[in-house]
Amino acid sequence: MRKTLLALAVAVPAAAALAAWWWLPSEQELAARLASEAEAALGVGVRIGALDWRLLPRPALELRDIATEQQRPLTLRRVLLQPRLLPLLAGRVELHSLELDGGTVVQRSLREFRRAAPREKGRATPAVELDRLAFRDLTWVSHSGVAVAYAGEADFDAGLKLRQARFWRPGLEPEAELRIARLAPAPDAATQRFGLRVKLAGGSAEGEATLHTAADGQLRLQGELAPRGVEVQQALAAFNRSSPVGGRADGQTRLSATGENPLALAQGLHTATRFTVRPATLLRFDLQRAVDTLGREHQGQTRLDLLEGLVETQNTPGQGMEIRFTDIRAQAGALTASGSARLQRRQLQAKAAVDVVDGVVGLPVTVQGPLGDLQVQVSKAPAIGAAAGTVVLPGIGTAIGAAIGRMLGGDEPPEPAPRR
Known part of the structure; x- marks a missing residue:
């Protein structure tokens, strides 16, 4: 009996292999x-x-x-x-x-x-x-x-x-990684819960996400992350980008997407991050020197006491990422700046108010056009407006938006504009 079973154990797989061959x-x-x-x-x-x-x-x-x-x-x-x-x-x-x-x-x-x-009927994909x-x-x-x-x-x-x-x-060193682990089942059988852990640029982010499958098969992703101590310059370098800003960012990020498969979710990902960097550094621009010389000289660095705001990213298939900055505020000693901006496909539209003591308060600045050839319009003191507007809006905003957006897997924003 044992020999018979052994023979069958050998013969059946061999016959199956021969038939498949x-x-x-x-x-x-x-x-x-x-x-x-x-x-x-x-x-x-x-x-x-x-x-x-x-x-x-x-x-x-x-x-x-x-x-x-x-x-x-x-x-x-x-x-x-x-x-x-x-x-x-x-x-x-x-x-x-x-x-x-x-x-x-x-x-x-x-x-x-x-x-x-x-x-065709009768030929459904397995x-x-x-x-x-x-x-x-x-x-x-x-x-x-x-x-x-x-x-x-x-x-x-x-x-x-x-x-x-x-x-x-x-x-990479320090490491850049995302870990996902399914959590205990949700009350709704069509919903899955996942824990998220990110390591990036010496910092981290932890949170949760839910993935719901609708009756028609559509997927809906929602989640939150809490970035802590992410060094902006290193974060951009991890994704082959250079940053005009240095400093460690903290924040709170919400993400959402809908699509018929995981690739569609990634290509349609939307994020909204409220961030704070305290302190921050403009790595290739001395803002005080630019103000003192009316924009004629600006080589050096600028130490910012505070940088904060809201950055939203939206991936769109065929168009890449759109980045919107709102409630952006930067403070460096006696100088403050606030504004908003939209950046997509190397096109920038930005408005700001730059407050410089010495008699210039609430200086309106408009920056628009393709990166590398921006047009700056101000009501007065054009040199100061060009220097402050070019640095504060596209420089700072692009760096923070890219750091948070790339940490979540979105497309890279265009390169920051050259300093003027």
């Missing part, structure tokens, strides 16, 4: 089939450079040198899928793991994708189950053209429900 197409045929399926789903051509598959010792499918046929192609250097054999033979797609090793995702190219056309996702050296090219490499790993339960995840910027 007989049924599966050649590597060239399978590569062509997968490329065709991907093109039908995305609406753009897809090339697969090479494909290998094996059944033993564990089923695996490896794809190499994948690229979309676009002006700015999306590329994947290596993709490894490890499916479960018996569910696959039964027509179910259950993956033990999916690994991505190297690649580039261009945000501007994503808008060229289209939703797949409905399948549900996919996945236990673990891991990726390394995956570069995201933002709408503004800045490339940043990421790594990550995530574990899922049945129904592709996220259990835990970690995403980070490899090789």
